[in-house]
Amino acid sequence: MAHALRYEQCFVAIARCVYNKNMKAYVPPIVTVDAVIFQIVNNRLSVLLIERANDPFKGAMALPGGYSAAGETTKECLDRVTAKKAGLSINSLKLIEQLYTFDTVARDPRGHAVSIAYMGCGKDIVPIESKTTQSPGFYPVDNLPALAYDHAKIIKYAHDRLSSKITYTNAVFSLLDQFFTLTQLQQTYEAIFGRELDKRNFRKKFLSLGLIRATNEYQKDGAHRPARLYTFNSQKLESLARSFD
């Protein structure tokens, strides 16, 4: 009975969605979420992938994602599915934002799916494996394996968004430790842009933006002069006075 009631509620929900073109009843599209989670690994921009446990695309690498249910926001849904499949909570990220909603009818072989993609960034993210995780791991974006669905396109979209985001906001903070050297900062930009920047110009310009401040700490890191550590004035996303690069 309780079940019957719920199914009736489903019917009500569907009935609202029904659209009578050509007198045919339509079902609502399935809503899924997908996460593009970046971090810097060995000075390379890398993205979190899992290995699909089931068909379709069983065995292929894919972004962590899953079905959304009514009553949870898509962000809550995202947290649930990344925790389950990739062993990490989006709360451990320093930045998470909605990217784009991908909706080609033929996208998912099982039927029409609307996928709301999010982009997240963090530092020193380590997936915690469990019975439900599917071999999560980070893969450099410039050398990705074959991917399920249209996930290669989604990753490219996220990478493009991140590239432009770091030019007009302080979004790099999300890929760095709280304290970092100017070289680490520059290498993060270079990893995302995929090209080298001039050291003197980079430092001059970045310091002039007033986003970061020097600390009195130094990082000793081998047989060379120690590097001064800097920190962001704000760990929240802010727009730059003038855009970068």
Add this chain to the structure above:
Amino acid sequence: MAHALRYEQCFVAIARCVYNKNMKAYVPPIVTVDAVIFQIVNNRLSVLLIERANDPFKGAMALPGGYSAAGETTKECLDRVTAKKAGLSINSLKLIEQLYTFDTVARDPRGHAVSIAYMGCGKDIVPIESKTTQSPGFYPVDNLPALAYDHAKIIKYAHDRLSSKITYTNAVFSLLDQFFTLTQLQQTYEAIFGRELDKRNFRKKFLSLGLIRATNEYQKDGAHRPARLYTFNSQKLESLARSFD
């Protein structure tokens, strides 16, 4: 029987979405689309609104929008609902792009709805009224009536997107006629930014971008010197070499 079969298919669709947290069955969220359609009216940025025919928010002004069904892309859905409720096809727009997906659980009083918002721009758009249209009209964004749902927030989001879009792309073309004067171009920027620009600097900079070319035509428009007409080299969205303003 045919109906029973379809409902079964619905169940299958829902069953895929069911998520058993706390052993409760969940229904998928409802997917809707909303259109933020801009045009310049009397040198003011204006947005297309309809008057809601039904509850909730019956009688209030709202963005045209409606339920998405499986088997159509969200853009196809958008075209269908704007044609029905506002009497215009999105094909009559010079620009249409997906904005953001709004998904707060409490957004729609009827239940959890995920709304995929699109932004469109055009010139000389005239809604064609029919039995299904709901008093469509354009309202200046700086003087909007009370709006249903969270549509005020969606319009602000679209306006912000448009403001930044015209600084790093040639997107203004979508709000202008094929041939236009530099004053019209400047007024379009001013209407979107909500502030005045210097005439000489504006012209110098815009012409230096190489996006438009002068024609040999002039627009005579009253008791003053006729204005030269210009045209965009491309009517497709392109990025600017350096950003504007």
Add this chain to the structure above:
DNA sequence: ACAAAAGTGTTAAGAATACACCCATGT
């Protein structure tokens, strides 16, 4: 002493800003 990365300044070219008058037309 040497290897390795950190740190630092100048010059030249280009872009942004501020600002005021003459031009062509219709009445």
Add this chain to the structure above:
DNA sequence: ACATGGGTGTATTCTTAACACTTTTGT
């Protein structure tokens, strides 16, 4: 002739881009 909006240039400041050597440390 006058009212109206169209059209134009210069000087200053700021920003960008190109470019090479010295400093500090560990071995």
